[in-house]
Amino acid sequence: MKGARRLRKLLDAMKVLGIDPDDLPPRGVVAEGGWGQLAHVIRTDEPLRDPVDLARFHDYLFETGKAPARELWQRLDPEGPLLDLGGGAGAYSAAFPGEAMLADTPDVLKLAKVHGKLLPLDLLNTARYPGDKGTVLLANVLHLFGEADCRAIVAKAAAALKPNGMLVVKDLDSTTAQGVLFALNMALFTRDGDVHPPEAVRRWMVEADLAEPQRLRLETSPESLVLAARKP
Ligand SMILES: C[S@@+](CC[C@H](N)C(=O)[O-])C[C@H]1O[C@@H](n2cnc3c(N)ncnc32)[C@H](O)[C@@H]1O
Structure with missing residues (x-):
């Protein structure tokens, strides 16, 4: 059914928020923008244009990313060089204890x-990412894409590693309340984006010929999923 996937995300979010569908506000009470457009987005199955102010958004990500980035690298003790894919303003590159290459769109x-x-790089339309990396990071990136694109991105990220190098995927954990609510945002503002289940992310990493991923729980970001796997 058209819009079924987006409707599922709404129902998941309502469950997390403890909202009974019978208690929904009457017509006209819901705000016009964002979540107020949910019914329209589900009916048309077309995402809204995200009105994000790029500079403010990346300032925010840079500031909120500082603590998890510091903890991530302290806990993993990674080898360089780092390829920070979809790295934004560079919170994770800045905290990396070694040489780092920040890859994103030219505007960002x-x-x-x-x-x-x-490095200006289009994650989707680039056949190979630059190789011989000790660490490749996908932090808060996979939720923007659907399953097929994620599988391809993870495979190219793994291929960019030198032997014994480590791919790190960090994203929201779909099993947390924050993950469920964020998945609804992705259903609103992206074509195929989603907060993917930990098992799906693990599978993409294993399919990319990496060793069994290890899960890390960040004290500074308990709502995050972090999986790290080495290239044999
Ligand atoms: C939510 S931000 C995460 C930024 C950073 N990794 C962090 O965690 O703070 C997602 C990033 O992915 C980038 N991105 C999205 N689609 C991309 C594409 N096709 N090619 C390269 N970068 C892309 C965006 O520009 C953005 O900087």
Whole structure:
């Protein structure tokens, strides 16, 4: 059924929020923008244009990413160089204890707050990512895409590693309340984006010929899923 996947995300979010469908507000009470457009988005099965202010959004991600980035690298003790795919303004590159290459779209790279190497790169339409990396990171990126694109991105990210290098995927955990609510946002604002289940992310990593991923729980970001796997 058209819109069924987006409707499922709404029902999941209502469950998490404890909203009974019979208690929904009457017509005209719901705000016009964002979640107020849910019914329209489900009916048309077309996402809204995200009205995000790019500079403010990346400032916010940079600031909120500082603590998890610091903890992530402290706990993993990674090897360089790092390829930070969809790295935004560079919170994770800035905290990396070694050489880092920040890859994102040209518009976003203009907002980068790191002095390392900047690489304009389209995750979807680039056949190969630059190789020989000790660590490749996908932080808060896979939720923007559907399953087929995620599988392809993870495979190319794994291929960019040198032997014994490590792919790290960090995203929201779909089993947390924050993950469920964020999945509804992705259903509203992206074509196929979703907060993917931990098992799906694990499977993409194993299918990319990486060793069994290890799960890390970040004290600074308990709502996150972090999986790290090495290239044999
Ligand atoms: C939610 S942000 C995460 C930024 C950063 N990794 C962090 O965790 O703070 C997602 C990033 O993916 C980038 N991105 C989305 N689609 C992309 C594409 N096709 N190619 C390259 N980067 C892309 C966006 O520009 C954005 O910087």
